[in-house]
Amino acid sequence: MVAVRAVDIPGAAHLVLADRGVVRHLDPAEAMFAAMLTGWDRQQASRLLAASTRKQRADSVGRFARFVGSYPWQWTPADVEEWTTELRGGRAHSTIRGYQNDVALFCSFITDARYGWADRCEQELGTHPVQVFHEWNTARHTSDYGARPEVRPFTRSELQEFFDFADEQVDQARRLNRKGWLAAFRDATLFKVAYAWGLRRREVAMLDVTDFTRNAAAPQFGRYGMCNVRYGKAVKGSPPRRRNVLTTMGWAVDVLTEYVEDIRGLYAPGKRTALWPTERGGRISVASINIRFAEYRSAAGLPPELHPHCLRHSYVTHLIEDGFDPFFVQQQVGHAWGSTTALYTGVSSDFKNTMLRRALGPALGKEGHG
Numbered sequence: 123m124v125a126v127r128a129v130d131i132p133g134a135a136h137l138v139l140a141d142r143g144v145v146r147h148l149d150p151a152e153a154m155f156a157a158m159l160t161g162w163d164r165q166q167a168s169r170l171l172a173a174s175t176r177k178q179r180a181d182s183v184g185r186f187a188r189f190v191g192s193y194p195w196q197w198t199p200a201d202v203e204e205w206t207t208e209l210r211g212g213r214a215h216s217t218i219r220g221y222q223n224d225v226a227l228f229c230s231f232i233t234d235a236r237y238g239w240a241d242r243c244e245q246e247l248g249t250h251p252v253q254v255f256h257e258w259n260t261a262r263h264t265s266d267y268g269a270r271p272e273v274r275p276f277t278r279s280e281l282q283e284f285f286d287f288a289d290e291q292v293d294q295a296r297r298l299n300r301k302g303w304l305a306a307f308r309d310a311t312l313f314k315v316a317y318a319w320g321l322r323r324r325e326v327a328m329l330d331v332t333d334f335t336r337n338a339a340a341p342q343f344g345r346y347g348m349c350n351v352r353y354g355k356a357v358k359g360s361p362p363r364r365r366n367v368l369t370t371m372g373w374a375v376d377v378l379t380e381y382v383e384d385i386r387g388l389y390a391p392g393k394r395t396a397l398w399p400t401e402r403g404g405r406i407s408v409a410s411i412n413i414r415f416a417e418y419r420s421a422a423g424l425p426p427e428l429h430p431h432c433l434r435h436s437y438v439t440h441l442i443e444d445g446f447d448p449f450f451v452q453q454q455v456g457h458a459w460g461s462t463t464a465l466y467t468g469v470s471s472d473f474k475n476t477m478l479r480r481a482l483g484p485a486l487g488k489e490g491h492g
Contacts, residue, residue, distance in 0.1 A: 133165030133231070135238040150246060155193050158239055159183065162231050172361070182224035194232055195243050195251040202259050219261040226255035273427060275435035280424055281317065287422040288313060304388055305401070309414045311381040312398055312406070313433065318374030319349045319367045320437035320455045323408045323430050328353040330395040331382060337368060346375045354456050365456045370441065 130137065138161040159180055166176045187193070189208065190201040202222070209218045232239040232251045240250040276284065288310035295303030316326045329349075337347030347369050354363035369375060382397075389399040398406040415430045434455065441451045 131165075131236065132168035133161040133163075133237055135161060135242040137161075138164070139242060151193050154243060154246065155187070158194065158228075158232050161237065161239065162228055165231060165237070179224040179227065182221045183228045185221070186225045194229065195247065195249045197229075197251070197254045199254045199256065199259050202254055206259070206261070215261055222255055222260045226253070226260070229253045229255060273429070273432065273435070275432055275439040276428060278440070280428070281433075281436055283422055284418060284424060285310070285314060287418055291418070304385065307381065307385050308389075308398055308406070309411075311377055311385075312411065313415070313418075313430075314374055314377050316430065317433040317437055318371045318377075319351075319369070320434050320441075321349075321351065321367075322355060322434060323411050325351050325353055325355075327398065327406055327408050327411060329397040331386075331397050332395050333397070334378070340369060343369045343372065343375050344379075346378055351456070363456060365453075367454050370446070370454075 135157070138157050163176050163180065166179070167173075186197075186201075186205055189205050190197060192201075206218060206222070209221060229251065230253060231237060232243075233253050235241075244250045288306070291306045292303055292310055294300075295306050312326060315321065315329075316323070319326075321329075329351075333350045333352065334346045335348050335350060336345055337343060340347045349367040349369070351365050351367060352362065354365055386397070386399065389401065391399045391403075394403070396405040400406055411430055419426070419428055438451055438455060441454070442448060
């Protein structure tokens with residue numbers, strides 16, 4: 123077997139450890155671990171991975187190291203199994219898989235001969251790290267959609283109840299001359315926009331007024347014919363993905379027009395373009411969206427499994443039920459694979475029965491007769 127020599131690439135051991143000069147560390151093992159993490163961060167940065175992604179991965183490695191109480195060159199597959207057992211308490215399958223993937227990537231880095239960490243570890247500590255995350259001791263990725271099975275879209279009646287309740291909070295605050303009516307109006311509109319354009323929480327929170335533009339193919343929607351999403355879900359540390367979402371629900375245009383023309387200006391945003399400003403001049407946060415949604419859901423007596431992302435599920439489901447082409451819906455929500463869109467869909471039994479009758483009708487000689 124031909125030996126692979128460490129080369130001058132970002133993250134290589136001889137480049138990171140060279141920064142230490144001739145300093146002798148009181149704890150060589152701790153210093154080696156810290157150097158490995160530094161090298162890994164440099165290697166990921168050279169691949170243009172976002173700082174937030176690199177931090178999240180480093181946090182996962184630190185979490186695992188604290189749990190097992192040892193250094194990477196001492197880790198074993200049994201440690202992985204024990205850690206996974208500990209993680210299972212209340213965490214989603216996808217979350218556990220994400221933690222495991224982070225630490226597995228770190229192990230792949232420090233065992234890659236091109237970076238020289240295993241050789242350097244052998245020289246200084248008399249041992250070397252190995253990959254301890256394998257297919258047989260990690261969570262399998264068996265589905266494009268890893269959320270808990272109880273998560274589902276709103277039914278149409280539930281959605282109407284939620285929106286009606288949000289509107290009632292605005293009317294009630296106005297009648298009582300309460301200060302919070304402005305924020306209630308803003309949030310009610312935000313929830314409707316999230317549903318009507320199928321947006322994730324961060325996507326809707328980061329919208330600017332200028333993100334809505336005309337669509338020549340749908341002039342009836344005016345300046346709100348298209349939503350330009352600039353902060354779509356990133357993939358593997360890449361920058362946020364962008365997409366254009368065509369307007370499909372005319373009622374939402376009326377709601378958004380009223381908010382922009384009559385309500386948003388009361389926040390005195392000045393030259394700031396945030397669509398959902400706060401009283402302090404900032405932009406609404408994802409945490410604020412979560413809190414307001416939970417308050418309304420509970421007060422309206424809706425099931426606890428519903429959360430803001432269910433508005434996006436509902437958008438997909440209702441478009442499919444209304445006869446939109448599945449590929450169009452896939453493009454609208456920015457899914458790379460149609461299978462992911464299908465997993466978001468929770469079409470009603472009425473819709474399924476209609477499709478069944480339509481399919482069986484010609485074979486039986488009568489459309490819709492079973």
